[in-house]
Amino acid sequence: MNLLEKYNAVRQQTLAFCSHLAVEDFSIQVAKFASPAKWHLAHTTWFFETFILKKQINQYPEFNENYNFLFNSYYNNVGDRILQANRGNLSRPSIQEIYAYRKHVDTHMQQLLNTDLNLDLKKLIVLGLQHEEQHQELLVTDVKYMLGHNPIFPAYHPNTNLSKDTNLCTNLIKINQGIYKIGHQGTDFCFDNELGVHQVFIDDFHIQNYLVTNGDFLEFMKDGAYQNFNLWLDDGWHWIQKNNINAPLYWHFYKGEWHQYTFAGLCKVDPNAILCHVSYYEAVAFAEWKKMRLPTEFEWEVASKQLNWGTRWEWTQSAYLPYPNFKKESGAVGEYNGKFMSNKMVLRGASAATSKNHSRTTYRNFFHPSERWQFTGIRLAK
Ligand SMILES: [Fe+2]
Numbered sequence: 001m002n003l004l005e006k007y008n009a010v011r012q013q014t015l016a017f018c019s020h021l022a023v024e025d026f027s028i029q030v031a032k033f034a035s036p037a038k039w040h041l042a043h044t045t046w047f048f049e050t051f052i053l054k055k056q057i058n059q060y061p062e063f064n065e066n067y068n069f070l071f072n073s074y075y076n077n078v079g080d081r082i083l084q085a086n087r088g089n090l091s092r093p094s095i096q097e098i099y100a101y102r103k104h105v106d107t108h109m110q111q112l113l114n115t116d117l118n119l120d121l122k123k124l125i126v127l128g129l130q131h132e133e134q135h136q137e138l139l140v141t142d143v144k145y146m147l148g149h150n151p152i153f154p155a156y157h158p159n160t161n162l163s164k165d166t167n168l169c170t171n172l173i174k175i176n177q178g179i180y181k182i183g184h185q186g187t188d189f190c191f192d193n194e195l196g197v198h199q200v201f202i203d204d205f206h207i208q209n210y211l212v213t214n215g216d217f218l219e220f221m222k223d224g225a226y227q228n229f230n231l232w233l234d235d236g237w238h239w240i241q242k243n244n245i246n247a248p249l250y251w252h253f254y255k256g257e258w259h260q261y262t263f264a265g266l267c268k269v270d271p272n273a274i275l276c277h278v279s280y281y282e283a284v285a286f287a288e289w290k291k292m293r294l295p296t297e298f299e300w301e302v303a304s305k306q307l308n309w310g311t312r313w314e315w316t317q318s319a320y321l322p323y324p325n326f327k328k329e330s331g332a333v334g335e336y337n338g339k340f341m342s343n344k345m346v347l348r349g350a351s352a353a354t355s356k357n358h359s360r361t362t363y364r365n366f367f368h369p370s371e372r373w374q375f376t377g378i379r380l381a382k
Pocket residue numbers: 043073131135
């Protein structure tokens with residue numbers, strides 16, 4: 001697949017997901033962190049317009065001069081923007097206007113992609129596509145958050161569940177101590193936070209080749225774990241108290257049984273399915289209850305070739321920090337990852353909501369310990 005074909009495929013994939021949404025679904029923002037679908041459609045388009053078309057095409061006809069203010073996410077180098085919490089206030093521009101915006105940018109991108117491009121420009125376009133694939137996953141999780149907070153729990157699509165994967169095996173893998181290389185090697189695409197290969201000493205450890213299931217977590221709950229402060233980090237204990245949390249996100253005790261909201265609607269919790277939508281705090285408390293621990297991100301990477309992974313983002317006990325040789329790019333693109341390296345934990349793997357071919361064993365995802373609207377799960381080590 002050449003770059004033009006790849007561009008068309010990624011852009012089409014975003015639209016394909018939206019084809020099951022109602023017009024009313026596009027603008028709603030239930031929480032600050034969960035952006036409306038319309039905003040994602042526009043923001044991913046803004047990325048190509050701002051970082052590529054406006055710089056590469058002489059007298060590029062900007063679609064709408066207000067869009068930089070509306071659809072810039074967090075790039076201080078590119079100017080002021082609306083508050084993240086106000087993205088749901090955008091009843092206008094309409095979804096039709098946003099689709100027209102996408103078409104306008106696609107037409108100019110396709111013209112550009114039909115010319116000879118230098119390597120740096122190709123790399124920037126690939127970054128734009130990787131960015132859109134990241135937003136495809138955010139689109140899925142934000143739409144789930146929106147529909148999952150609708151009192152009648154509407155399905156996104158009856159055949160799309162995304163939460164019913166089960167483990168393929170139940171063995172424990174032993175990894176021998178040694179000095180291992182960590183970080184992305186080779187010439188394939190990766191984000192800047194994966195670069196700067198360095199060596200890490202790792203002691204002997206064991207890691208589960210399976211993820212915690214709903215059934216495992218129900219045992220934890222039945223044992224009174226959400227009431228037992230001894231299992232919790234102090235921040236985690238305050239978080240469950242303050243927010244009245246007593247189960248994973250989307251779980252509801254209904255007619256005497258635990259149910260969960262899935263993309264296919266509300267259904268009974270399947271004890272064999274892999275647990276989904278837990279915070280780092282819940283992951284740590286569960287590990288404590290099991291008298292085990294979460295792997296570090298380095299242990300995860302070393303073990304990854306032997307692991308079944310890809311159904312849930314897996315919390316690690318590593319803080320999200322720059323690798324020793326991390327280099328921040330200059331300008332706005334340098335704001336992509338580096339400035340978020342505080343108060344977040346690393347998650348490894350990928351999830352059932354991750355776009356195809358968007359994952360690799362060196363990928364470093366990162367969220368605040370309380371966040372659980374991504375498809376997050378738990379793998380234990382000791
Ligand atoms: Fe973005």
